[in-house]
Amino acid sequence: MFSESTLRRLDRLALVAQRVRAGVFKGERRSTKRGTSIEFADYRDYVRGDDLRRIDWNAYARLERPFIKLLEEEEDLAVHVLVDGSLSMGFGTGEQRKLDYACKLAAAFGYLALAAGDRLSVAVLNGETVAKRFGPARNRAFAMRLIQFLEDVPAVGDTRLNAALRDYALTGGRPGLTFLITDLFAPDGHTEGLAQLQGRGHEVVVVHVLAPEEVEPEYAGDLKLVDAETHDFQEITLDGGLRDLYHARLSDWRDEINAYCTKRGMHYVPVVTDAPWDQLVLYQLRQRGLVK
C-alpha cells in the first residue's frame, strides 16, 4: 500500500490534535497538562505539600525563593479513523476509486498514529452502525495488520451517516482525534452524527472524498441517473447550462459543509481522488496544522 519512500516520510510525521484528550497511557506527545517529562513548561511558587524534588534549586539560589519547576505531561492520543464503506464510495475508476483512496488515507493516518504511539481505532461504517473495527491498537507493530484490515474493505449497502456516527460516538471508546473519510452522500444527512461525535469530545476532521467524475460528470444528454445506494433516480437533460448549474451547486454544497465545520470547530478537508493521496497527507494536512 505504501512505498518505501512514502513510509520514510510518514515516519517523520505525527498527527496533531489541538484539543488532545488526556490519555490513559503515557504517550509520545505533549499535553497541556503539566507532567513528569523532562520538557520544561513553567514555574510556580512552592506550596506546602509539593514534592521537594521538583524545586528548582538553581532558581532558589539566585532568587532565594522556592519555585516548583513545571514540566509538560506527555500522553498518548486516541486517534479514530472512520471510513464510509457504502456503495457510493465504490465509485471512481482505477486508482481513483473513492473507497480505495479512503483506505489509503486511513492507512496513512493509522500509520502516523501507530508510529507516534497513539491509540488507534479504525472503523468501517455501513448501514446504521459500525460494520468492521480495528483496534484499539498502539505501537508500530500493528501497522501490517492495519494495512491488511484496510485492504479488505468492500463497498456495500448504504450508510446512514447520522446513525452510524451516533453509534460510534457511543461505542468508540475514549474521545480523540477523529478522521471521518466519506463522500457525505448520505440520504439522512451527516450533521447530527458529527455533532454527536463532537459532543463526546472528539476533535473531528471531515475528509470529504469525491471522484473526478462527480466533480465533472462524464455523461451528457437525456439521462436517467440511478442512485447506486438508494436506487432512487433522477431524470435530467444534461447540457451546458445544467452542467454549469451542477458545478455551482457542488461548490455551494462544499461551502455549506465547510461553513458548518468551521462554525463547530471541526476541520474540513475536501479532496478529489485524482489528487495524489500522499501529497494530501504530506503537504496539505501539514499546511492545515493536522500533521507536523
Added chain:
Amino acid sequence: MTFPFLTPLAFLLGLLALPILVLYMLKMRRREVSVSSVLLWQRLLRDREANAPWQKLKRNLLLILQLLLLAALMFALARPFLTVPAVARGAVIVLLDASASMSAGDVAPSRFAAAQAQVRELANGLSADGLLTVILVGRQPVVLASATRDTAAALAAVDAARPEQGAVDWEAAFALAAGAARGGTPGETTTVILSDGGLPEGLPALPGQVRFVPIGASEALGRENVGIDAFSLRATASGPELFVRVTNFGVEPQRAIVTITTGEQLVVSELVEVAPGQSASVTLDDLEDVPAAFQAQLTAPGADGGAPDAFALDDSAWAVYQPLAAGRTLVLTPGNVFLEQMLASLPGVQAFRAAPGAPLPTDPFDLYVSDSISETVAPAGAELLIVNPISTTLFTVGDVFTNTRLTRVAADDPLTRFLDWDQVSVLQARRVAVPAWARVLVDSEGGPLVFAGETGGRRVAVLTFRLQDSDLPLQLAFPVLMSNLMTYLAPAQAFSAPDGLRPGETLLIRPAGGDGAIGIDDPIGQRFQAPATEAGVLFADTDVLGLYTVVSTQRVVGQFAVNLFDAGESTITPATQLTIGQASLAATPADETGQLELWPWLAAAAFLLLLIEWYVYHRGSVPPRRVPRAGASS
C-alpha cells in the same frame, strides 16, 4: 381579403407544432447512468415539480428552436412576398445582349454581369403565374429558358451564359422573340431588351410591349474607348509592311501606347494621340521577310501600363505574315505556247521548262507538268499534271477517239468550279481507262477529257487531249480550269487570311496531298480536328480573339488571327434609346408592380436555426475534457 402569401395553405403545417409539443411532454427515452448519488442532482432540480410536463417546457431552448424552425419553414412554404417596382410582369421575354461590348468593365465586374443581375431582378419580381423566356443574343441566338415558371433553372442558365467576342445577330434574336411572343397570350407579353445598344437599324417591331433597360455607365468610363481597328501585314516587293490603326471611339482625346511584339521580341512601342472619332496609325516596313506572328497591344501611358479604357477586347490585335509563295513548276514539253503562257500568267506559279529526254534538275519542284511525252519522269510523290498522255505507268492509255462531244461536267467539285465547257471543242483525244483513284471532271461520248485524283500520296490531273487539238486555250474555261487545277495540285498556302478573320467568320483550309487530318489550336488551347479532304476543311469556331495555329499530321501549316475590328462593338457608349420598327424606344422606368418573394431568406433562417439547434443539442452532449489535478481541490 388578400393575403401577401402565394400559398397560404402552407400555414396548415403549423399544426405540426402540436405533435412537437406532445413529444416534449411525453417521457423521452433516456439513457440510464448509475451514479454514486443523485442527492446533488435532486437539490439542483429543486423538487420533482420542476420536472412536471408543463414545467419542462419552460426555458427549453431546444423546443423553442424547433418551434421557430417550424415557423420559418411554414412561412417559407407559404411564400410571402413584397410588392416591388418592376420593369415587366406577366409573360416576359428577355433579350440578353451577349455582344462583345457587353464585356466592358465600366460597371463592375462587367456590363454582361450587370445584365445578368437585371434578369435576376426581373425573375425575382415576377408574379407566381408569370412566365419567363430568356434569349441570349449571340452570333447564333440561344433560348436559355422558354416560357418557364422555374425561375431558378432559368437563372442558372443565365448565370452560366458568357458574352461573346464579336458582333451578334439581332435579327435572328428578334425573330425568336417574335415567335415566342406570338406563342403566348397576345397583348400580355412584354419583351425586355437588356443591352448597351448597337442594335442594327431596320429591326422589325415586336408583338406586345417592348421595354428597354440600358446597360452600362453613363459617365466617362462608359463612353471612352480607344481601340485597334486594323492590323495587317502585307508582302510587298521590298518586304513585309506592317500597319496598325488606332481609333478613338470616345468623345475625349485619348493617348495610348501601341506596343508590337513578335513572340517575346519587342518590335516597336509608340505613343499615339488620337482625337475623338479620329484614327492614328503606325507603319513599319523594315521587317524580316520570314513568316511570323505579331501582336499589337494598347496600354495606358504611365507607369502602371494598364488598360487604357474599360473595354479590353479591342486593345489587342494579332496579324500573321506569310511571304509570297510561288509554286515552282517544271514543264516537260516539246513546246506548247498555250501552256507556257498560261502558267506564266497564273499568280503564285513560277514555271520552268525542260526538253523531253533532258536530265531533270536536282532541285525539287512543287509540280511537274508532262505535255505530250511518252514517259512520266517526275520523282515519286511529286504532284503531276499530264497533258495528252502518250503512255504512263499510272494508267493505261489507248488509241485516239474523235467523238468528243461533251456529256458531263462534274458538279459540286472544286476543280470544276466556274468551269463552262459548253463552248469548248476538242478535235480528238486519247482513250484512257480511268483508274479507280481518279474521278472524271469532264466526260465526253468517246471517253474522259479531264480527270484527277490522288494516288501514292501524290495528286495527279490529266487532260487527255493536246491543247493544240482543241480551242480550249482560246476559251474562258482554260484559265478557270488551270487555276482550279493549280490550286489543287500546288496550293501556295493551305489557307489564305492575310487580314485575319472576324469572330464567327469561317476559313477554308486546303490540305496538301498526304495530309491525313487537319488540327486547329485556338488561343485558349483547345484543339479542333477534322479529316483532310480534297474539298478542304471549313473551320468556323473562330469565336475567340487571338492566334490560331493550323497543323496537319505532317507539319505546322500556318497561323491565322481573329480580331474584333468592329467599330460598332468598339463604340461602347451605352444607348439611351433604341429604334425598333418605326418607333423609338427610350429606357423604361420600373413602373410595374412585381412580387419579391421572401422565401429564400426564410429558408436561410430555417437553416440557420437548424445549425443553432444542432449546436445547442451537442453543446451539452460532449463532456468537457478532464485534466488530472496536481493537488486536492479546496
